[in-house]
Amino acid sequence: MTDSEDQSSKERIEEISVTEVSDQVLQELSGLFSNREPETVTEPDAVVDPIDITVTDVIDLVNVVAENDTPPEPIDPLLNGMAEDTGTLVVIDDDLDRVVIVDDDRPDSTFEERQRRSRRRERLQKVKWLKLAGAIVASVVVVIALLASPIFAIRSVTIEGNVYTSKEVLAAVTKTLKGASVFTVNTGTARELLLTDPWVSDVRITTRFPGKALVEIAERVPIIWYVGDDQKARIVDARGHVIAVLAGWPTKYLRVAGVGPSLEAGAVADDVYRAAAQLVLALPDELRPLVKSLEVSAGGELAMTLAGGTLVRFGPPNDLQSKLVAVVVLLRRQNPSTLAVIDVSTGEPTVQIR
Numbered sequence: 001m002t003d004s005e006d007q008s009s010k011e012r013i014e015e016i017s018v019t020e021v022s023d024q025v026l027q028e029l030s031g032l033f034s035n036r037e038p039e040t041v042t043e044p045d046a047v048v049d050p051i052d053i054t055v056t057d058v059i060d061l062v063n064v065v066a067e068n069d070t071p072p073e074p075i076d077p078l079l080n081g082m083a084e085d086t087g088t089l090v091v092i093d094d095d096l097d098r099v100v101i102v103d104d105d106r107p108d109s110t111f112e113e114r115q116r117r118s119r120r121r122e123r124l125q126k127v128k129w130l131k132l133a134g135a136i137v138a139s140v141v142v143v144i145a146l147l148a149s150p151i152f153a154i155r156s157v158t159i160e161g162n163v164y165t166s167k168e169v170l171a172a173v174t175k176t177l178k179g180a181s182v183f184t185v186n187t188g189t190a191r192e193l194l195l196t197d198p199w200v201s202d203v204r205i206t207t208r209f210p211g212k213a214l215v216e217i218a219e220r221v222p223i224i225w226y227v228g229d230d231q232k233a234r235i236v237d238a239r240g241h242v243i244a245v246l247a248g249w250p251t252k253y254l255r256v257a258g259v260g261p262s263l264e265a266g267a268v269a270d271d272v273y274r275a276a277a278q279l280v281l282a283l284p285d286e287l288r289p290l291v292k293s294l295e296v297s298a299g300g301e302l303a304m305t306l307a308g309g310t311l312v313r314f315g316p317p318n319d320l321q322s323k324l325v326a327v328v329v330l331l332r333r334q335n336p337s338t339l340a341v342i343d344v345s346t347g348e349p350t351v352q353i354r
Helices: 002-016 025-038 055-069 078-080 109-147 167-177 188-194 272-281 320-333
Strands: 088-091 099-102 156-160 202-210 212-219 220-229 233-237 240-244 254-260 290-297 303-308 311-315 339-343 351-352
Touching: 088 339, 156 167, 167 188, 167 212, 188 202, 188 212, 220 240, 220 272, 233 272, 254 272, 272 290, 272 303, 311 320, 320 339
Parallel strands: 156 212, 220 254, 254 290, 311 339
Antiparallel strands: 088 099, 202 212, 220 233, 233 240, 290 303, 303 311, 339 351
């Protein structure tokens, strides 16, 4: 295009006035201006100045109208396929990537499916625990059955420490232990059976794999004896237990002179006989060979006769240790053959010379 043609086109553009624009465009422009600026109230007789609009402004306004006529694009292209959905579309302003569809006409099928899955998991969990409990119970039953089986039965019973224990009791204990499982045998029953014997003081029973049992017996130690009303001898240990009742008179133990109660084997004698037995156990080696016998009076007082005929009066069976010490000290200072009576019943020794 030459300079003359360019100049002529500019002159033609400048000659276009507002009246040459179509009425439709003017109406749209008027609507746009009415939205952008507040309306002004004019007097009826007021004179409105003509609007001075250039061609460039008209072209810009036409473009605005064209843009307003164009339908807005959806917020997210992924929503284009949801136009026919009957649910309500909710777009979260804070996060345009999140879209929530609320369907008020039909329930959420996934909710029911989750409920069914949850109930199924609960049932499976219950079945799992039931199976585990059943397995544990079955294992315990199998273990008990195995331990009680004849494979681990006791075949050998060894008894130690028995001297005066009844042979009948020992046979009963052996019968109780033999054949029982080394793991499940009731040793308490065998122990109680042995303790019924008056000679038995204590018992310990142990089992050894695969089929052995060891019975250890602690028998009572006889200390003194006395004659009962039936003229039978009662052997007594240090705790006052009557160990045995004999028709004859023993010679191995120290006798308590006098007549005592006719007790059966296994019974406990009076305290004075228990004190007499403990006194004999406490005798020092230098005094033991000198003791001939003991005596219990009707009033429950204890006395001791030495081999030379000296009588030692202990009185009531209390504080025997202190009384015995006083007797030993006195006998070390004086010859027992010169003493008729030693009285320590009051705690202070007194003597009678022959």
